[in-house]
Amino acid sequence: MAYHLEGRLLEVCNCKVLCPCWIGEDPDFGTCDTIVAWHFDKGKIEGVDVAGTTIALIAHVPGNILQGNWRAAVYLSDNATPAQEEAILNVYTGKLGGPVADLVKLVGEVVSVERAPITFDVQGGKGTLKIGDAGYAELEPYQGAMGGTTTLSNTVFSTVPGAPVFVGKSPRYRSKNEKLGIDLDMKNHNALQSTFAFDA
Numbered sequence: 001m002a003y004h005l006e007g008r009l010l011e012v013c014n015c016k017v018l019c020p021c022w023i024g025e026d027p028d029f030g031t032c033d034t035i036v037a038w039h040f041d042k043g044k045i046e047g048v049d050v051a052g053t054t055i056a057l058i059a060h061v062p063g064n065i066l067q068g069n070w071r072a073a074v075y076l077s078d079n080a081t082p083a084q085e086e087a088i089l090n091v092y093t094g095k096l097g098g099p100v101a102d103l104v105k106l107v108g109e110v111v112s113v114e115r116a117p118i119t120f121d122v123q124g125g126k127g128t129l130k131i132g133d134a135g136y137a138e139l140e141p142y143q144g145a146m147g148g149t150t151t152l153s154n155t156v157f158s159t160v161p162g163a164p165v166f167v168g169k170s171p172r173y174r175s176k177n178e179k180l181g182i183d184l185d186m187k188n189h190n191a192l193q194s195t196f197a198f199d200a
Contacts, residue, residue: 004044004199005196006040012192015028017169021061026063033175034058038056039053039054040052040053053077055088056129056135058072059180074112075116099199118131125193141168152167163196166193170187
């Protein structure tokens with residue numbers, strides 16, 4: 001097995017609540033500026049333990065998310081060792097195949113790869129994400145009538161069949177990357193959080 005990865009996925013963007021991309025529809029405003037982050041709670045890549053590290057993309061999506069051609073800046077948490085960095089980038093460049101390779105095919109251009117202090121403190125749709133000076137998001141989940149967190153299931157972007165996708169909004173969402181032409185400071189737009197388990 002090339003890799004086994006488990007953890008939490010976070011996606012915030014400039015779409016309204018709820019982001020249509022998760023069901024395969026076009027972004028609310030025609031294009032989408034997003035942050036997608038994967039935090040590894042546990043996992044190994046070709047024998048390298050990567051637990052506790054995070055990889056994130058700040059990306060511009062020019063249309064329907066499934067049509068690809070994303071332009072993305074890649075950020076890797078600065079607590080990663082050189083061996084962990086190499087292993088994670090091997091997965092997220094598609095070199096090791098599997099479900100992540102299918103996902104990264106949507107990225108048409110990587111404008112930069114850099115290390116940054118990343119704080120990923122999100123559980124059950126609530127918490128914060130910070131990527132150095134480039135990205136920041138707060139998350140608040142929606143609550144159901146019985147008090148539980150509102151969730152989606154069986155979405156086109158579900159990374160684990162049956163895994164809940166926590167539906168929320170971002171009281172504050174900031175994102176800045178000159179190479180992508182992104183400079184956002186927004187309130188109360190889309191935020192979604194889920195879990196993942198990738199095997200290849």
